[in-house]
Amino acid sequence: MSEKLRLRMKVSYDGTDFYGWQVQAEGRTVQGEIESAMARLLGRRPRLHGSGRTDRGVHALGQVAHVDVSPRERRRIVEGLDEVLPQDVSVHSIEIAPTNFHARFSAISRTYVYRMLKAKSPLQYRYACTMEDSLVSPAMREAAKLSLGMADWRGMAKEGSSNQDWTVEVTGAWMDEYSGGWTLVISANRFLRGMVRIWAGTLMQVGRGRLEPEDMARILQSGDRSLAGPALPAKGLTLLEVRYESSEITGKAGDRKL
Numbered sequence: 001m002s003e004k005l006r007l008r009m010k011v012s013y014d015g016t017d018f019y020g021w022q023v024q025a026e027g028r029t030v031q032g033e034i035e036s037a038m039a040r041l042l043g044r045r046p047r048l049h050g051s052g053r054t055d056r057g058v059h060a061l062g063q064v065a066h067v068d069v070s071p072r073e074r075r076r077i078v079e080g081l082d083e084v085l086p087q088d089v090s091v092h093s094i095e096i097a098p099t100n101f102h103a104r105f106s107a108i109s110r111t112y113v114y115r116m117l118k119a120k121s122p123l124q125y126r127y128a129c130t131m132e133d134s135l136v137s138p139a140m141r142e143a144a145k146l147s148l149g150m151a152d153w154r155g156m157a158k159e160g161s162s163n164q165d166w167t168v169e170v171t172g173a174w175m176d177e178y179s180g181g182w183t184l185v186i187s188a189n190r191f192l193r194g195m196v197r198i199w200a201g202t203l204m205q206v207g208r209g210r211l212e213p214e215d216m217a218r219i220l221q222s223g224d225r226s227l228a229g230p231a232l233p234a235k236g237l238t239l240l241e242v243r244y245e246s247s248e249i250t251g252k253a254g255d256r257k258l
Contacts, residue, residue, distance in 0.1 A: 004068045007077060008097035011050075011063040013089040016126050016235065021054045021063070030054075030063075030089055037084045038067065041076045051103045051242040052110065052191070057234030059127060062111075062241040066103045103242075109171060109187050111241040114200040114232065117181040128181065129236035135207030137177040140184075142213035143206040147173040147186070147199065151220040156202065156228050158194030166223070168192065175203065182207075185240070194231055201229035 011034070019027030023035070031048055039045040051064040069077060074096075082091045100106075115128035116135075147170050154166040172187035184200050202219065205211040211229070219227045 003071060004099075005071055005074055006066055006068050006097045006099050006101055007074065007094055008064065008066050008101060008103070009081075009091050009095075010093045011065055011089065011091050012061045013059065013063070014126065015054060015057050015059040017088060018056065020056045020058070021050050021052070030060075031065075033086060033089055034065070034081075034091070037081055038077065040084055041080050042069070042073050049103050051107050052239075054237075054239055055194070055234055058237045058239065059235075060239040063239055064103045064107070064242040064244075066097060066101060101244075106244050107242050108245060109189055109243045110191060110239065111172070111185065111187040111243075112191070112196045113238050113240045114184040114186075114196060114236050115181065115238070116184070116200075116204070116232075116236060119180075121180070124180075126235055127238070129233050131181070131204070133208065135182060135204065136209065137175065137182070137207065139209075139213050140175045140182070140203045140207045143203055143211075143216040144173040144175050144184070144186075146213060146216040147220075152223055153192055153195055153220065154223040155219040155225050156195055156198040157192035157225070158198070158231070159225060163192060166192065168195070196237055197231040197234065198225075198228055200236070201232045203229070204232065205229040 013030050017028060018030050021030045023029050023032045031050060035045050035048050046067050046069060048065050048067045054060055078094050117124060117128045117130045120130055150167060150169045152166045153168045168188050168190055170186060170188045174185055176183045184203060186196060186199060202216065206213055
């Protein structure tokens with residue numbers, strides 16, 4: 001393309017039937033579905049870049065992605081993309097972004113939510129993990145506070161990860177209890193593979209009384225994965241939001257689809 005526009009889009013999906021975000025040799029993926037839909041509209045398959053890779057079974061309300069298209073292709077994408085996507089993935093907004101915007105590398109923070117239920121709920125089963133016992137919320141809140149700040153998170157990352165840098169700055173971490181269960185929310189500048197599910201599993205162990213709130217700090221200081229809790233099921237995890245500097249969100253006036 002001699003001339004191109006960079007489009008920024010907000011995407012949501014039910015991750016239950018997806019093998020994660022990233023295109024794979026086998027298995028249905030979110031990136032694959034959106035690229036295939038664009039190919040139907042444009043007669044070519046443009047490359048879509050996401051803010052990060054969500055694992056198999058993980059959901060999203062605020063995933064962000066970008067794609068480069070020609071000015072003539074823009075209207076086809078804006079008017080037709082969401083219409084040709086399957087029911088479990090949707091593009092909520094599409095707008096022109098600066099040419100140096102990158103969905104992944106321009107992001108300054110991401111926020112995930114993990115949901116746990118107190119009892120079986122057929123309507124929420126796909127989006128939350130059901131606890132078989134009660135949890136002590138004050139202890140979990142205290143442990144969440146001890147997650148804040150800059151730390152080495154290798155003790156709460158998936159084993160076998162190829163990361164060279166384990167440092168993460170957690171800018172927000174809290175837990176709310178409501179009548180039906182518990183909601184865990186964490187924001188950080190980056191996330192390691194499996195980090196949120198292991199963090200949620202560690203908070204669960206604190207809530208059960210099997211770990212003390214202070215153990216959260218001890219795990220981060222030691223980097224010992226064996227001290228942390230189990231990785232909870234993927235279905236309870238949702239990517240809630242990706243944030244950017246205001247100057248990197250929108251370039252000139254573009255199309256918005258709500």
